[in-house]
Amino acid sequence: MNSLLTDPTEFAGLLQNFFVDRLLQQKNVSPQTIKAYRDTFRLLLNYAEHQKGKPPTKLTLNDFDATLILDFLGHLETERHNTIRSRNARFAAIRAFTKYISLQCPPALQLAQQILV
Numbered sequence: 685m686n687s688l689l690t691d692p693t694e695f696a697g698l699l700q701n702f703f704v705d706r707l708l709q710q711k712n713v714s715p716q717t718i719k720a721y722r723d724t725f726r727l728l729l730n731y732a733e734h735q736k737g738k739p740p741t742k743l744t745l746n747d748f749d750a751t752l753i754l755d756f757l758g759h760l761e762t763e764r765h766n767t768i769r770s771r772n773a774r775f776a777a778i779r780a781f782t783k784y785i786s787l788q789c790p791p792a793l794q795l796a797q798q799i800l801v
Contacts, residue, residue: 686791689746694789698745699725702784724777727764731756745785750798753778 688694707713707721729740735755736747757775760766766774779800786796
């Protein structure tokens with residue numbers, strides 16, 4: 685298996701580069717968008733920690749499969765009582781990251797395709 689998919693350091697680097705390189709430098713998104721995306725990933729990392737039984741520092745790209753994402757979106761609606769609009773905004777942040785990793789990490793292309801479908 686490719687270390688880009690299984691190394692927690694690689695995942696952390698991709699996530700950091702997504703925020704710094706993609707959102708801030710390339711896209712020049714607003715501070716509100718950065719905060720919204722940050723909050724989405726805080727919730728997602730917390731959810732993944734509980735579902736996968738490992739701290740965020742040990743999570744890998746492989747941990748974020750389509751099942752986890754779908755379950756997370758369901759959790760937002762049922763447990764956190766988010767509206768569909770809020771849930772979709774969170775999903776937009778996840779989709780943006782997924783598109784980014786599909787370009788930056790070719791071994792993750794199949795994983796990205798499953799999430800984006």
